[in-house]
Amino acid sequence: MEARALLSALRRGEAPTGDALAWAAEALADGRMSDAQAGAFAMGICRVALPESARTALTLAMRDSGEVLRWDLDGPVLDKHSTGGVGDCVSLVLAPALAACGAYVPMISGRGLGHTGGTLDKLEAIPGLRVDLDAQRLRETVARAGAAIVAASARVAPADRRLYAVRDVTGTVESLDLITASILSKKLAEGLDGLVLDVKLGSGAFMKTREDARALARALVTTATAAGCPATALVTDMSQPVAPALGNALEMAEVMRALTGQEAGALGALSAALGGELLAGAGLATDAAEGAARIAEAISSGAAAERFGRMVAHQGGPVAFVEEWPRFLPEAPVIREVAAGEAGHVAVIDGEALGLAVVDLGGGRKVEGDRVDPAVGLSDVVRLGQRVAKGQPLARVHAARESQAEAAVRAVRAAVTLAPEAPEPPPLVHERLAP
Structure with a gap:
């Protein structure tokens, strides 16, 4: 296989075979595909809608271009992904709540993109906290705290890292097939037993219409499931911020209010709905309703806060953060x-x-x-x-x-x-x- 043959097929409107997509992922990761060829590949995928089997093949090939985590733990390994919105700090509440319910959460997250905030930026409002953990530190944090929220290392889905940078400058970010493969290649590299997708809809989301949000949710669910990871998706409202705050330290303050029993609001309700799906799918609850109740109890009881404190400490943050969080977060003048x-x-x-x-x-x-x-x-x-x-x-x-x-x-x-x-x-x- 060579890039010119693959690109010629795309130009003719032919969907690539699984073998061709596997070669493309390897070539993206190891540099055999030039930037110009990578840009042409992304544009070709935009023009040729992939059948479900090809989209799955591309996702798995991008996952397998780097390290895939394997776990030996006494509970299921679960995660959630949000397509992005404003005031959306759900991950910071949900991850420790899942840990308090017996799951393990090795959450690979991202930074702010466009008008949306990034989970890693929010966490880094905590002094000393590190999100660039090596594989050993990640494993230790997940085993001891039940959850870790980290940046993707260079060894995780390197084909996606390369292709994402090219998409950003070639006008190919909006491709449904490339969005799906990009999201899931990193999530599946976590070695998950279950995944829930939070697909945002509304003025604060990238998806402004119900049709677009449903199409993305369906693509993510079918592709993840075909790739061997049980998944469900919720299309959730983003016609207003999830939490009544936008900004890294200000959203962290909302997270801590929810975790310490002051006020959970929509942040707590959405965490419970998403977590309920995961617990039911993993056999930790009989159905999503019971799972949601377990997540809500973990938040209101303080069990999730205790897990969050463990995670912060293991990632280099203050040991007393949960007890004294207002004095650690920066304030604007x-x-x-x-x-x-x-x-x-x-x-x-x-x-x-x-x-x-x-x-x-x-x-x-x-x-x-x-x-x-x-x-x-x-x-x-x-x-x-x-x-x-x-x-x-x-x-x-x-x-x-x-x-x-x-x-x-x-x-x-x-x-x-x-x-x-x-x-x-x-x-x-x-x-x-x-x-």
Whole structure:
């Protein structure tokens, strides 16, 4: 096999064979495929919709281009993936809750992308905490704490690492086949016994329509299952932030409030719904409802917080973080309230605009390599349907400088629409998809 033959077949509209895709993954990983050829390969996959068997073959080939973890533990190895949204810090609540229920969670996560926040950036708001663990430290953390949340090493799905960088500069990020293979190649490399996909739908998500969200959810479930990993997907609401905060330290504060019994809200409810799917699929609950109840109990009882504290300590963070978390998280020097210009009910929240406002504050990256300020962001964001009086805060802006705060205040006002009547509240879970 050589790249020219593969690319010629794609140009003719022919779906590659499993052997051809396996060669492509190896060639991407070891450099036999040039950047120009990798870009042409990505564009070819965009133009030739892969049948399910070929999509599975590409996913497995990308997984097998690097290290695949193997486990010898006394419970199932489970994980969750979110397609990205705003105020979405569910992973930080769900992973320790699953650990408290007898599962093990070696969660490979990512950094902020576009207007959405990254789980790793949120964790790194905790002083000293490391996400770049080697394989031995990862195994020790998972065995002792029940969960670890880490960055993918260079040895995990290197074909995806190479292809992802090429997709970003060739306009091929939106390909359903490439998105599916990219997500699952890394997740399957974790050596999982079960996976739940949280596919976001709404203004703060990448998927804005129900049809697009359902198509991605279906592709992820069928491909993961065909690859030997039991999976389900929930299409969940992103017409407003999951937690009422955006920004790394501010979202960590919401996580700690949920884990320490102060206020869980939608963050706790969504964690329970996703975790219930995993526990039922792994035989740790009779059905998803019982599984959700077990996750909720782990959160409310403090068992999840104890596991989170263990994980933080094993990853280099403060031993006393759970007990004394407010003193460890950084605070921005400028805090401004965004006062409502009129009275009304919150009818629309433009989540993408809020996320971009946080990026402009310095809480996300505009280009790779940008330094992220963990302290900045938005807190106390209003909820859909909430009644606000004139002058009442729509949110609070946390900024490094006054000029940035003023720009963020304007952005929040433009992102929140008020109406005389309260809208029908959206469901937290729109749809469940299973094999």
